[in-house]
Amino acid sequence: MSVDVLIHDVAIVGAGIAGASLAWSLGQRSGGALSVALVEMESQPGYHTTGRSAAFWVESYGGPGIVPLSRASRSFFTDPPAGFTPGPLLSPRPGLNIAPPDDAGELDALAAEFDQGGVAYQWLAADALAAYPILKPEWRTRAILESDSYDIDVAALHQGFLRGVNGWKPTLLTDAEVTAAVREDGIWTLTTRAGPVKARSLVNAAGAWADGLATLVGARPRGLQPLRRTMAVLIIDPPPPADLPVIFDAKGRFYCKPDGGRLWLSPHDETPDVAHDVRPDELDLAIVIDQFEQASTARIVKLDSSWAGLRTFTADRLPVFGWDGAVDGLFWCAGQGGFGIQTAPAAGDLCAALLMGETPMVEATPYLATRAF
Incomplete structure (x- = not known):
């Protein structure tokens, strides 16, 4: 039947x-x-x-x-x-775009892109960047701050x-x-x-x-091309302040943000992959930890966990x-x-x-x- x-x-x-x-x-x-x-x-x-x-x-x-x-x-x-969610969807989290010591114009190129799109930002000089001691002094010469950015639940x-x-x-x-x-x-x-x-x-x-x-x-x-994106969760000393901005390396080598007393760190990788239950690559994790250590005064105590996801793009x-x-x-x-x-x-x-x-x-x-x- x-x-x-x-x-x-x-x-x-x-x-x-x-x-x-x-x-x-x-x-x-x-x-x-x-x-x-x-x-x-x-x-x-x-x-x-x-x-x-x-x-x-x-x-x-x-x-x-x-x-x-x-x-x-x-x-x-x-x-x-009304009724969509019991709490707010956004929490303030500025975005801080920093320049590596060998900055070859990446920050200026980023500012030009923001200007093209009408995106609001401000330049920060070394005196303002002293508020972020997690960064080594040579990474605190100038930066671009996007104040109008947020964590999403x-x-x-x-x-x-x-x-x-x-x-x-x-x-x-x-x-x-x-x-x-x-x-x-x-x-x-x-x-x-x-x-x-x-x-x-x-x-x-x-x-x-x-x-x-x-x-x-x-x-x-x-x-459509799936690209692998890796995330490491680090325990660092001292712990990252809860109000630390999302920090982006303008050269595209890493970004990081605090979460629950830990630091989420990504190599900003876009490795071509296929559709599957993707896992992080140990080499990617090692490289991004090294990149972070070059930029930060914090000591990495432990790699607490890691994961990877697929971000799928057209050409x-x-x-x-x-x-x-x-x-x-x-x-x-x-x-x-x-x-x-x-x-x-x-x-x-x-x-x-x-x-x-x-x-x-x-x-x-x-x-x-x-x-x-």
Whole structure:
């Protein structure tokens, strides 16, 4: 005896920040009228990139092409909808861009990029940088401070999207890796490890797995490249002050920030990889610890833990948002790289508007000129 399977309006493959924010925005824009399924291959949503992010909201991050999406997301972060989260999504955390002793113009180049994007910043001279004794004197000659930047509570943001809006929420299916997909009479049928899923529209929000899913459904891959990003958690002496800024080496060799009395340290690596449950490379950890020791007066007591995640980019480092153009009923929401969390509110709404044939928020529309299928 056959059992009828509910036909959803939209099935979103991938329940990380991209898929979750889009699902929430579909519920918001439709007033809960749309039936949305979030199809996640892992046992919990956000297991990969979203759950391994040290995200902070910095307007300049991602470059001029991404700045409009970050700006358009700001009001959501500072004033989230009632009931979205029990606490604030942002905590102030300035960004301090420092120059290595062999600075060959990296700070000036960074300032020029900020000027191009209209990003606010200020120059700090050696006297002001004396407030950061964690840095060796030769690294405190001048720096660029971005005061308008913040830590993001990633877990609260992600869970808020998954909870839905005004009593509506998407249907979340976990352990539901898609193994086959066909479209007949305007309906997609996905074969998953959790059972069949039917929907009128299919969204590819599969992150590092997005090109693989495209191939599975008969679409052209978009050249999405997963890049490994490593994080070390250090115990240092003295411990980092809780109000220490995020410190970026303008040469791109490391960044660090305090968290719970420990120091999170990344080599800012972008090592080409493949879609899998990625782990940190010991050589990357050794190199970044050495780089930090060259710049810092702090003594490293212990490598407390480490992890790695995949940040997936296109060749031009801009996301892929929109209808496929060749495969009917297929919509893309992929390639958000390392800025997917700080742009999630605007990106989710932009994709929801495009998917529903509505008008996106004005602040996000500059992005539309960057991508067309």
